[in-house]
Amino acid sequence: MTNYLEVRNLSKRFGDFSALGDVSLDVVEGEFVCFLGPSGCGKTTLLRAIAGLDPQTSGTIRQKGRDVSALPPAQRDFGIVFQSYALFPNLTVAANVGYGLVNRRQNRGAIAKRVTELLALVGLPDAGPKYPAQLSGGQQQRVALARALATSPGLLLLDEPLSALDARVRLRLRHEIKALQRTLGVTTIMVTHDQEEALTMADRIVVMNHGAIEQVGMPQEIYRRPATAFVADFVGSMNFLAGTLMAPDKVRVAGVDFACPVQDGLAPGQKVSLCIRPEDVRVRDLPADISNRVPVEVAELDFVGAFCRAILRARASADVAVTADFSSNLIRDLGVDIGTKLDIALPPDRLRVFA
Amino acid sequence: MSLAVPGLKVGLSRDDLMMRAGVVVLAGVLLVMVGLPLWALLAKGFEDRDGKFIGLANYVSYFSTPALFQSALNSLQVASVTTVIVVPLAFVYAYALTRTVLPMRWLFQGISLIPIFAPSLLPGIALIYLFGTQGFFKALLGDGSIYGIDGIVIAQVFYCFPHATLILTTALATADARLYEAADVLGASRRRVFFTVTLPGAKYGLISAALVVFTLVMTDFGIAKVIGGNFNVLATDVYKKVIGQQDFSMGAVVGMVLLAPAALAFLVDRLVQRKQVALLTARAVPLVPRPKFARDLFFTLFCLLVSAAILAILGMAIWGSLIKYWPYNLGLTLDNYDFAKFDSNGWDSYWNSVRMALGAAVFGTVLMFTGAWLNEKTRGFGMMRGVVQLLAFLPMAVPGLVLGLGYIFFFNAPNNPLNFLYATMGILVLNTVAHFYTVGHLTATTALKQIDPEFEAVSASLKVPIWKTFVRVTAPICLPAILDIAIYLFVNAMTTVSSVIFLYAPDTKLASVAAVNIEEAGTTAAAAALCVVIVLTSAAVKAAHLIADRFLFARLQVWRRR
Numbered sequence A: 001m002t003n004y005l006e007v008r009n010l011s012k013r014f015g016d017f018s019a020l021g022d023v024s025l026d027v028v029e030g031e032f033v034c035f036l037g038p039s040g041c042g043k044t045t046l047l048r049a050i051a052g053l054d055p056q057t058s059g060t061i062r063q064k065g066r067d068v069s070a071l072p073p074a075q076r077d078f079g080i081v082f083q084s085y086a087l088f089p090n091l092t093v094a095a096n097v098g099y100g101l102v103n104r105r106q107n108r109g110a111i112a113k114r115v116t117e118l119l120a121l122v123g124l125p126d127a128g129p130k131y132p133a134q135l136s137g138g139q140q141q142r143v144a145l146a147r148a149l150a151t152s153p154g155l156l157l158l159d160e161p162l163s164a165l166d167a168r169v170r171l172r173l174r175h176e177i178k179a180l181q182r183t184l185g186v187t188t189i190m191v192t193h194d195q196e197e198a199l200t201m202a203d204r205i206v207v208m209n210h211g212a213i214e215q216v217g218m219p220q221e222i223y224r225r226p227a228t229a230f231v232a233d234f235v236g237s238m239n240f241l242a243g244t245l246m247a248p249d250k251v252r253v254a255g256v257d258f259a260c261p262v263q264d265g266l267a268p269g270q271k272v273s274l275c276i277r278p279e280d281v282r283v284r285d286l287p288a289d290i291s292n293r294v295p296v297e298v299a300e301l302d303f304v305g306a307f308c309r310a311i312l313r314a315r316a317s318a319d320v321a322v323t324a325d326f327s328s329n330l331i332r333d334l335g336v337d338i339g340t341k342l343d344i345a346l347p348p349d350r351l352r353v354f355a
Numbered sequence B: 001m002s003l004a005v006p007g008l009k010v011g012l013s014r015d016d017l018m019m020r021a022g023v024v025v026l027a028g029v030l031l032v033m034v035g036l037p038l039w040a041l042l043a044k045g046f047e048d049r050d051g052k053f054i055g056l057a058n059y060v061s062y063f064s065t066p067a068l069f070q071s072a073l074n075s076l077q078v079a080s081v082t083t084v085i086v087v088p089l090a091f092v093y094a095y096a097l098t099r100t101v102l103p104m105r106w107l108f109q110g111i112s113l114i115p116i117f118a119p120s121l122l123p124g125i126a127l128i129y130l131f132g133t134q135g136f137f138k139a140l141l142g143d144g145s146i147y148g149i150d151g152i153v154i155a156q157v158f159y160c161f162p163h164a165t166l167i168l169t170t171a172l173a174t175a176d177a178r179l180y181e182a183a184d185v186l187g188a189s190r191r192r193v194f195f196t197v198t199l200p201g202a203k204y205g206l207i208s209a210a211l212v213v214f215t216l217v218m219t220d221f222g223i224a225k226v227i228g229g230n231f232n233v234l235a236t237d238v239y240k241k242v243i244g245q246q247d248f249s250m251g252a253v254v255g256m257v258l259l260a261p262a263a264l265a266f267l268v269d270r271l272v273q274r275k276q277v278a279l280l281t282a283r284a285v286p287l288v289p290r291p292k293f294a295r296d297l298f299f300t301l302f303c304l305l306v307s308a309a310i311l312a313i314l315g316m317a318i319w320g321s322l323i324k325y326w327p328y329n330l331g332l333t334l335d336n337y338d339f340a341k342f343d344s345n346g347w348d349s350y351w352n353s354v355r356m357a358l359g360a361a362v363f364g365t366v367l368m369f370t371g372a373w374l375n376e377k378t379r380g381f382g383m384m385r386g387v388v389q390l391l392a393f394l395p396m397a398v399p400g401l402v403l404g405l406g407y408i409f410f411f412n413a414p415n416n417p418l419n420f421l422y423a424t425m426g427i428l429v430l431n432t433v434a435h436f437y438t439v440g441h442l443t444a445t446t447a448l449k450q451i452d453p454e455f456e457a458v459s460a461s462l463k464v465p466i467w468k469t470f471v472r473v474t475a476p477i478c479l480p481a482i483l484d485i486a487i488y489l490f491v492n493a494m495t496t497v498s499s500v501i502f503l504y505a506p507d508t509k510l511a512s513v514a515a516v517n518i519e520e521a522g523t524t525a526a527a528a529a530l531c532v533v534i535v536l537t538s539a540a541v542k543a544a545h546l547i548a549d550r551f552l553f554a555r556l557q558v559w560r561r562r
Ligand SMILES: Nc1ncnc2c1ncn2[C@@H]1O[C@H](COP(=O)(O)OP(=O)(O)OP(=O)(O)O)[C@@H](O)[C@H]1O
Pocket: A014, A017, A019, A037, A038, A039, A040, A041, A042, A043, A044, A045, A046, A193, B001, B002, B003, B004
């Protein structure tokens, strides 16, 4: 596999403020990459640097082997969709989609054919003669996508393309965009602060925080094996239990030792967080000799729809609380209610330890 | 973006180069139109009549001539008194327009704008008819005379009223209904709501209105000329020095003295406005006044009274222009409109005005809109864009008379290659566009800031040259603002006196200037007639604009409809 895009040591400063610090990243040809991170972490800044819209302070960008670091946007090869869509309101949908084609000295017939093709591709075959203001947000979004794809760019950049839409439309468009991207095979970078969006759409996720990359990996990887406490906290929900590393595979929390995967990078005696996702907490059919067993009492029970989120307090030490997800079945079968006493287990292979 | 730390040298695209070249050309044009004439004026103040440098001698002699210094005090006095009268008047009127239920609100709003369409000497002339030596109501004045400070102030109130009303209407219109609801819920009395919510909300509008009125009065020339009598002000002094005594150096000095308060007022306004944060957040709920009988009756009567006064002054000018021989033969006639009898140019000066106004509207609108676009959308190039911004704001602080004077010194210099423009229509257009540059530039900039900032990024990614997007998208979207600028330029070009009074040649004399000349020669009726023709023309153009806006553009701009 060849790298389509290579970002090396990219930095961007605004006055004294460092919006991006020494970011390096590779994107493989045909890949769908998501930049994920909290507001203000520099996702847009990185995307705009790649497009050349707001050039970096230092660092290099190579696209398809060509050094584009100092090229203006017009000399780079990309299509872009903004959060606002930036459709030209005074031009029809067809004129919007054909905007970049008109300039390429193609004849009218060829342009019209390509526009029809693109509109069909995004599922709006009849929208051609309408004006953007007459379309719904989701439809405008698709027109913007068709316009960006019209010139067959090698790289598609999407800056929070779905954030202005309501939940239902967003869900549908997620799948459509992903399917379209797979069909066309165009290398795509999408910025989002919605973890669910990133997890469902991306081939690889780039998690960012404070202008730096925290972790790059496939969605399962990011979710299952978060590299840092920040990633663990930002993607999905996570319990953080304060403790001390006693041995490479042992963490003591409130006087109780828990077995965990072997930690290489951490020194025994160090303060650490022992982490587990709420859905990984075991309650049912615990074998008698199971490790990391904790007797708890149900302190709170919040109905969330498909399941209930329970806050469990360790009976031995009220300071230690664990959040766990219980299915409705489980709640019925075990008769769980506030005040119920039960035993849980934290499976060692599901535990993560962070300094 | 301005904060971006330069480090990496980024290559320039063809668009970037074109835009930068455009900014440089624009800076050059503005330098010629604004910067260099002002520089020439400044330099002239340090020369004697033969052009030798004499340092501050002119200024010393100015401040030690009591008569001249008295004019400065007179100007300050007139400006202060007018401001104190106009601002409260306009505030109540604007309050009525925005915060009460007024029958035929649009009519009252329209009437309040009438003075904008008239040359400033019109109210002066009307007052002469009413209270002059042979005025209708002369007896009411007893021993007093309308010639002097009283007449100037009354005419200035008429002339400045719409400017203050416009600013205050805008300030009062942007109110958040939720604040008033909150005050209501808290049980605040009406008086308390007014002093704790309404007035603070309009604070910046009030300051702005006061400064604008003050500057308008300080720098206006037409009114003091017509009805000032022996009451000299700075503006008439400049005129007398330059036209009467051909003392250009002293004229330049008085011009600089005139520039000081205008520039100061402008700076104060800028500083104050910078403090203003957006009162109207995106979530604000617009305030819609509910009917309240007693309040509405009071404000309706007030508006009726003010409107009647405005219409009376306009009506007096119209009537006066139709009368055979005031006050002895009140029979009606159109003779006064046969301008050839009073001025060798006849109707030509009117057509000159129309041509000049059209030229200024076309050239000015293209320059202002394209210029604002270049300055907004050019990437990088901060220094040069800063220079353009400064030159675009400068005219606001410069009285027309002062700019006109600068034009004489700059363009009439024998070694200036642009000398050929002197005494042509071209210089009148240039001067008018320069004089009114700031408002047009601001209107265009505001409109450009309201459209999606990513259009240029999109067209760059689609490899479409930026100018194509300007022509196909940006300009069409901003059409309403573009028309506003054009109409603004046309109306002001029709009515302006002060900025062009030094610059016309016999065959390029303008209607407003001809009116001053005719009035000076003593034929008030013909001067009134010329003013009426100007009012009708500019008002007709504005009306055509409104009608076109309502019917024609609604059709041209289907895309705005949902
Ligand atoms: N032009 C600018 N001048 C100064 N600071 C800026 C500028 N643009 C961005 N920043 C700062 O850089 C940081 C990163 O901004 P960026 O827009 O990349 O965030 P983001 O990750 O896209 O956030 P969001 O999810 O809110 O869009 C922010 O703290 C922002 O305030």
